[in-house]
Amino acid sequence: MRKSEHKGLFITLEGGEGTGKTTLIKRLQNALDEEGFASVATREPGGSPLGERIRQMLLSHDPTISIGSYAELLLFLAARAQHIEEVIAPALERGEIVLCDRFNDSTIVYQGHARGLGMSAVQQLCLSACHGVVPDITLFLDVDPEIGLARTKGVAKDQASEGQVDRIEREEIAFHQKVREGMHLLAEQEPERVHILDASQSVDEVFQQAWSLITQQLQRR
Template sequence: MTKPITTQPDASSNEPALPSDLIEALPGKFLVFDGPDGSGKSTQLKMFLKAANAAGLRITEVREPGGTEVGEKIRDALLEHLDREEMSLRCEMLLYMASRAQLCEQVIDPALKRGDLVVADRFVSSTYAYQGAAGGIPFSEIDSAAKIAMQGITPDSTLIFDVDQETAASRLNPLLDRMEAKGAAFHKRVREGYQSLIAGDPEHERYLGIDARGNEPQVFANIIDALRTRFVG
């Protein structure tokens, strides 16, 4: 595989950039960007992918649910029933897992074997937070389903973007409507679910908590610091 371009961050540029030691550490890794609605993860994911592409890294980008033909059909079914009570919570959880199973086998596993950097917009951590902590499904049930779906494929690191609910809701008005529809208590439980994942991994071997309260460059700098600590030392 072609050696990645060792681009150093340019302090005079507003463009996001990756340090050379991190560029060298990322091929073959599986990263997940996750967090509550309004945490800014999607914005940071785009910034990270732009920087990784500029550095010459070979990237496979995936999203959940979806990412495959089968997964996109499951995504449509989930979105169609998002605000309805006719789909049970366990059915919802298992549909997410079904999409994840197809994604792991069809896309993620081959990409990792090629040495790609795999970057996912949400993964199993979302299931623990939304269907588990907020919805009430025991983590043990999610563990069992995930074991079948993922077949040993686990992220090298999951970046969890943490922000208070007021900040999250203020970032986008349509999001505020969505959050109000779910209720403050629901989103509080979601955030607590993500925080419990971070707290349960004190060595940061699986989860990296990212302070997402700052502006975009500040949060991006937090990402780089966390990833360098995890993979470079």
């Protein structure tokens, strides 16, 4: 995938459900703040008012609403196009570091590979939607889907709300295995950009490995 041309640094975190992306982003942003770097932490789907509305549509578990695979894909892309225009691109132009919880790779593996729409076809649609903005570095938090899903259910239980488990988290284990498989395929295709981190390790261990990769990237700027 081609590289973006911008003043800032675009870092994406990818992985299946319950891999710890949100926790890691918070720690990375705190570390960047301590080092004096201006940063923006955001997420997909979401990140903008429109994106957050689409997120509710995509992830809410409403048995009265059916979303087809292609409609799902286009909703993700619509949210991303707005997110880039409103949040990501302006931050990068200001020279800031953007930390994004999911981006194109999630769409390519969830909709392209796990939903069966085709990774190459979905990748081309993603490139069209992202206005030439692509990650400089991607951290793929890898864990067995059964472990990750158990974590998400544990969080929902702690929050005393079954509704905390979203529509995609409710998919069969085979679907989540396909997501993991797809991410490994992307990592093999783009080893310079996509770095695999073992998310079964402790939070501190994952953070230290991620921070080391990011500081190396910062030194190259």
